[in-house]
Amino acid sequence: MLWILLAIIALIIAATLILFRLEDLTHLDSHDYPVREGTPSEANREVLGRIHELGESSRGLKGKARLMALRKHMDGLSEGIALESEFRYSPEPRGEWVIAPGVNTRRRLLYIHGGAWAAGSPRSHRTVTDRLSHIANAAVFAVDYRLMPEHRYMDGVRDCRRAYSWLLDNGPDGPEKSEFMAIAGDSAGGSHTLGLLAWVRDNGLRQADAAIALSPSTDLTMTAPSNRNNIGTDPLLGPVFGGLAKIPLPVIWWATWAAFRVSPTNPVASPLRGDLHNLPPTLIHASDTEMLLDNARRYAGKARVQGSQVTLHTWPGMVHVWHIFGPLLPEAEDAFGDIQNFLQDVEAAGSRQTSTPGIS
Template sequence: MASPESKKLLELLWKNYPGPSDYEKMKDKVGKMRDNFVQATKNFATPPAGTEIQAVDVDGVPGEWVCAPGVDQDRVLLYLHGGGYVIGSIQTHKGLIAALSRAANCRALALDYRLAPEHRYPAAVEDATKAYRWLLAQGFKPGKISIAGDSAGGGLTLATLVALRDAGTPLPGAAVPISPWTDLEGTGESMRTKVDVDPMVEPGGLFGMARIYLGDADPRQPTASPLYADMKGLPPLLIQVGDLETLLDDATRTAANAKAAGVDVTLEVWPEMVHVWHLFAPMVPEGRAAIARIGQFIAQHTD
């Protein structure tokens, strides 16, 4: 059963639910959407006092080191924020990233990868793979690196792994897709069955973001929709998703495909949780518990 705090969060999210959207409503309002997301996340985006933050040029891609005090300097998490490949930034996710750094006892490199419509697919994948190779060039060992991301960043996490594997690049020790968006074609049954219980991810708006990101690209490209990728050879995965999510089937089908390909995959479906409930960890205990679980998983597979 969800905590009272989580039930209160759900009420607040429905109260502020913007209503159905689509590509035509979104295409000329990207700037406003980005500003609104900053405002929506501002109460949860501030990292704890003492967090070490340093801007860094990641081979031409803007990034920030976001590190909890006293963490292991030899291990690193590459974090890829969510936002439908259109909105979101390090700024909107910095509180979550700092919490993950603390939980996993490692440094965290947050990436402001290029967004659509200014930079369509595969720009985000190019930036994420570039960041991983940059970490290797800095001397981090592959087995000491993990990659994680939420929503679109969760799909990007998997797309990055697929692209790195196909290029013959040594893979990280672990990866954690959080509420991942892995099917930009939107074929999951939960896109229909969960629409009345998910106040955060509305199918019309999601498909609008997919169109903005993809342009004329095929949504079934493996590095656009990793649900359709061959996952053989990927590192251990922890996939977390809430059972209220329209993206539930993206997570469950991706986990099933990974398992069928021989990947060591752990799927956690959290009861009565919304999309990326981790962002609300300062408010809801389930968010803190999920972050702690991620920290344990990363530590286990990157030590």
């Protein structure tokens, strides 16, 4: 009987080593990534209070009831905030157009919301999409991709791919080719954003002119140091995912595969684990106190080594995806200003390249 048990254990270990073969990325942790100077503003206290309310909204609930409460609370994040954009529902592909006054609708930005692939919606992120439409001078399409657990992870991935392909030739008023395309997303949506860039490249579609990832998840293997080191300093993700630090990584990998039906080492779920060459100019924002800090650092470091133009800007002491708390939070407005500068620099560089003789 003992030898049967030992054989089963050996088989599980062998399968784990074969199926979850990991590239060693620890060398990327030695890169120096500067953090902006300063301390969190007084408004950050109110933000922390809102995060506490988010936790209280689902306290005592379990399973589906807890998830529904979380979704409802997230959808109310933009309530009471003055937004200037027009919000126009799109049934197919499902999502929401966000159109600031006077923007050029031939310029488009696909926005992919966060929420751990199980929560969030175009409505929950209106404070973000409203600002992006303004600063990008573009019509923003916030895709309402299918969420887990009602749907499979890959269903959401396919929704994002389809939305991007559609936006290349369709605007808010009907068929019309785009003259500028960008992709942006936060957290889980940041993961979809970075994965989408690689898919577009590999499938010969017109690549985005620019991409923006806010506090992105880039690696579901949970091997980055900040996944454990920043549990106590991340008021949003720490209470939810901090307990995973007590679970052996192979157990997490098998559980992830069971839930996502995709290996955590697959670049579709972990963009960091893929080929990062020949990607468009990309801006990443992260906080030095969030659990996903090293997800951003490792992605930026690997992408640069492979020749892609990826810029990482890090804020001190901010909550995960602090951008969603603008205009309450000065640091959120600062971050949107940084995004605007990035987009202007990208377009200026493109204009110089186009006008330079001998460069096409």
